[in-house]
Amino acid sequence: MSESTYRAAVIGLGRMGSTFDDEIRQGGQFFMPYCHAPTYVASPHTDLVAGADPHAEQGAIFADRWGLEDSQIYADYREMLEAERPDFVSMCTTARHRAAIMIDAINAGVKAIWAEKPFTLSLAEADEVIELAARKGVAVAVNCSRRYNVFFTEARRMVEEGELGELLQITAYTQCNLSSNGSHAIDTMRYLVGGDVEWVFGEMESDEKAAGDEDLMGNGYMVFDNGVRGFLRGTATGAAPWEFDLIGTEGRVRSLAQGMETQYYRWVPGGPRGRNLPARAPFPLPTSVPSMGFAIIEDLVHCIDSGEPPRCSDVDGRKALEIAIALRESHRQGGRRVDLPLSDRSQRILSSEIAQDALPARVRRLSRQ
Amino acid sequence: MYRAAVIGLGRMGSTFDDEIQQGGSIFLPYCHAPSYVASPHTELVAGADLHAEQGAIFAKRWGLSEDHIYGDYREMLAAERPDIVSICTTARHRAPMMQDAIEAGVKAIWAEKPLTLSLAEADTVIDLSTRKGVAIAVNCSRRHSPFLTEARRMAQTGELGELLQITAYAECHLSHNGSHAIDTMRYLVDADVEWVFGEMESDEEAAGEEDLKGNGYLAFDNGVRGYIRAMPTGIAPWEFDLIGTEGRVRSLANGTDTQYYRWVPGGLRDEGLPARAPFPLPLSIQGTGLSVIADLVNAIETGSDPRCSAEDGRQALEVAVALRESHRQGGLRVDLPIADRSLRIMSVEIGGDAVPARVRRLQQEPAA
Numbered sequence A: 001m002s003e004s005t006y007r008a009a010v011i012g013l014g015r016m017g018s019t020f021d022d023e024i025r026q027g028g029q030f031f032m033p034y035c036h037a038p039t040y041v042a043s044p045h046t047d048l049v050a051g052a053d054p055h056a057e058q059g060a061i062f063a064d065r066w067g068l069e070d071s072q073i074y075a076d077y078r079e080m081l082e083a084e085r086p087d088f089v090s091m092c093t094t095a096r097h098r099a100a101i102m103i104d105a106i107n108a109g110v111k112a113i114w115a116e117k118p119f120t121l122s123l124a125e126a127d128e129v130i131e132l133a134a135r136k137g138v139a140v141a142v143n144c145s146r147r148y149n150v151f152f153t154e155a156r157r158m159v160e161e162g163e164l165g166e167l168l169q170i171t172a173y174t175q176c177n178l179s180s181n182g183s184h185a186i187d188t189m190r191y192l193v194g195g196d197v198e199w200v201f202g203e204m205e206s207d208e209k210a211a212g213d214e215d216l217m218g219n220g221y222m223v224f225d226n227g228v229r230g231f232l233r234g235t236a237t238g239a240a241p242w243e244f245d246l247i248g249t250e251g252r253v254r255s256l257a258q259g260m261e262t263q264y265y266r267w268v269p270g271g272p273r274g275r276n277l278p279a280r281a282p283f284p285l286p287t288s289v290p291s292m293g294f295a296i297i298e299d300l301v302h303c304i305d306s307g308e309p310p311r312c313s314d315v316d317g318r319k320a321l322e323i324a325i326a327l328r329e330s331h332r333q334g335g336r337r338v339d340l341p342l343s344d345r346s347q348r349i350l351s352s353e354i355a356q357d358a359l360p361a362r363v364r365r366l367s368r369q
Numbered sequence B: 001m002y003r004a005a006v007i008g009l010g011r012m013g014s015t016f017d018d019e020i021q022q023g024g025s026i027f028l029p030y031c032h033a034p035s036y037v038a039s040p041h042t043e044l045v046a047g048a049d050l051h052a053e054q055g056a057i058f059a060k061r062w063g064l065s066e067d068h069i070y071g072d073y074r075e076m077l078a079a080e081r082p083d084i085v086s087i088c089t090t091a092r093h094r095a096p097m098m099q100d101a102i103e104a105g106v107k108a109i110w111a112e113k114p115l116t117l118s119l120a121e122a123d124t125v126i127d128l129s130t131r132k133g134v135a136i137a138v139n140c141s142r143r144h145s146p147f148l149t150e151a152r153r154m155a156q157t158g159e160l161g162e163l164l165q166i167t168a169y170a171e172c173h174l175s176h177n178g179s180h181a182i183d184t185m186r187y188l189v190d191a192d193v194e195w196v197f198g199e200m201e202s203d204e205e206a207a208g209e210e211d212l213k214g215n216g217y218l219a220f221d222n223g224v225r226g227y228i229r230a231m232p233t234g235i236a237p238w239e240f241d242l243i244g245t246e247g248r249v250r251s252l253a254n255g256t257d258t259q260y261y262r263w264v265p266g267g268l269r270d271e272g273l274p275a276r277a278p279f280p281l282p283l284s285i286q287g288t289g290l291s292v293i294a295d296l297v298n299a300i301e302t303g304s305d306p307r308c309s310a311e312d313g314r315q316a317l318e319v320a321v322a323l324r325e326s327h328r329q330g331g332l333r334v335d336l337p338i339a340d341r342s343l344r345i346m347s348v349e350i351g352g353d354a355v356p357a358r359v360r361r362l363q364q365e366p367a368a
Helices: A014-024 A036-043 A056-066 A077-084 A097-107 A121-138 A150-160 A184-191 A207-211 A291-305 A314-331 A361-368 B011-019 B034-037 B050-061 B073-080 B092-104 B117-131 B146-156 B178-189 B203-207 B287-303 B309-328 B357-364
Strands: A006-011 A046-052 A088-091 A111-113 A139-142 A167-173 A197-204 A219-226 A229-233 A243-247 A252-255 A261-268 A277-281 B002-007 B042-048 B084-087 B106-113 B135-138 B163-169 B193-200 B213-220 B227-228 B238-243 B248-250 B256-264 B273-277
Touching: A006 A014, A006 A036, A006 A077, A014 A036, A014 A056, A036 A046, A036 A056, A036 A088, A046 A056, A046 A077, A046 A121, A056 A184, A056 A314, A056 A361, A056 B163, A088 A097, A088 B050, A097 A111, A097 A121, A097 A184, A121 A139, A121 A252, A121 B084, A139 A291, A139 A314, A150 A184, A150 A243, A150 A252, A150 A261, A167 A184, A167 B163, A184 A229, A184 A243, A197 A207, A197 A314, A197 B193, A197 B309, A207 A314, A207 B146, A219 A314, A219 B193, A219 B213, A229 B163, A229 B227, A291 B042, A314 B193, B002 B011, B002 B034, B002 B073, B011 B034, B011 B050, B034 B042, B034 B050, B034 B084, B034 B193, B034 B287, B042 B050, B042 B073, B050 B178, B050 B357, B073 B092, B084 B092, B092 B106, B092 B117, B106 B287, B117 B203, B135 B309, B146 B238, B146 B248, B163 B178, B163 B213, B178 B213, B178 B227, B178 B238, B178 B309, B193 B203, B213 B309
Parallel strands: A006 A046, A006 A088, A088 A111, A111 A139, A167 A229, B002 B042, B002 B084, B084 B106, B106 B135, B163 B227
Antiparallel strands: A167 A243, A197 A219, A219 A229, A243 A252, A252 A261, A261 A277, B163 B238, B193 B213, B213 B227, B238 B248, B248 B256, B256 B273
């Protein structure tokens, strides 16, 4: 591991960039530090050296909360990149500007980017960022953070060591807009399955929504290239909030209640005709539980040192977006199977989080209260 | 007392219950002969089977004299004039036998599943039975499970809130045990399927008429969406998951475990937590077969539809055919009803049916 301490900066000083962790009172889905600024402050690998946001109020709160001087807060992120020469930069603005900001950061010479999700709005934007990052050797991690959550990493380890047998099915009950939090849902399915999606069928919440570019809810069926089949329910899930169910021939892991409970099932002898019974066993935990923010920093530091891709890479971010668009495309085509990759790269989803992004989310929330 | 007879004296007609050592998915008496013998509504008077060996076992097991065992079911219908007749033969001959039984004047039929092989056969049987006022119950027996009937009661009384999703993990051939899986989804959701998307195990299987495994997405007319996985399910054997806005019922492990979830206060952001609560049981649980017979007697006496009617049997077959059709069309949503009534699935249980299943099983067992 590298001995050096990396200079880190945050662009977009709102909720995920700064104060998200203050909202969380209970572990399970998250282990602290989780969001960008508190992670950079606490990590032994990084120093938080600057922040950038066009809204002065957000900059002031950020400086106060994380002990930076006013001179370390910039309204223009380009100025910040120029003046501070950060090694790490976090992209926590509205997704509307993410691609352009990532391109500027790569060209400014950063070593690693920790980007919020969705990665980009359009496939073409994603293609451009990935191509540039590969050319310049910049590691881009997308914050689909379940890849850094101990319960999911442990489930993945069990798969890799064959403890679940041959994988058959991944089911997700995750009420979400397919680009915004759908990024998480789809990425988690891909992560757990360890395969790529070959084709999908999708049904969106309405024909009108499917016809437009706005973010939308929908359900889908996914065929993975390792034989696993996936079912995603992104429409309302009622009493099954954020659940992933990974089923193999020999074992099963279910993450329920927004990740606050994880169940593990194995075969035991018995059953009405002696065909054995699936019994719930204690879920195995590793000897230490890492903070999710720390796990991402460790991963990015490793990428800088080794040139390997992050655990949730820009390519993973593009795939989540591409699957979401394919699900919508399936509906647009009257309920037809759609093969990946998609040829029309101009397709995009205007992630629901960019709505009303002229005002920071923090200010919008305060004005609602 | 109604006079009852069984046509097809093999496993489901006669001795299936002897294989079952544990309750949960079914409660005994379950299959046809033991239910007729035990029910206060019926008297088992006759059996019919082409294979003399099956008849002999049946007569001995259920205490009938040999003159009430027939090689030809038509002769049996004419001689015994049963009120209720069970059709437990291979599905290959189910449709003509049901028609013959209706024409012979039976009051009710208790038919094994699948109801028929083709949609056209199902149409013919349903049309004739409606015209003659004969009640037909299809033995999709989960409709008589105390757990699943209770789950449906909870859905109907609003305890689960608005229904959203039904998921079935049920490894099966779509006509054979798929009859059970699809019917149970329809029963729990209490709605009809408007359209489906399906993927079969292979293009070759989808192109043919043999029974086949597959997965599918079901859009119900009350807004509920369904997912069925009938391809191998590994460690999730026969599971149904009914999800509503306020509650959830999961039937797992071949029906031997039933879970109930409700919202309780708490959670990451005080959005509530789904907590497992004790599953409410009804005040009494009767044998699955006794429940079917009571239901059929009620249908005879009041004209009501059986809980799993011939129409339900046809719908299960039609959904299975539509799932295959979706695959055949290159992966395209298929609307119900299906226009081409000649479509059929050669239910896997008719394979090798020239020899009774009992004999085939004995032949398969390795020599001791």
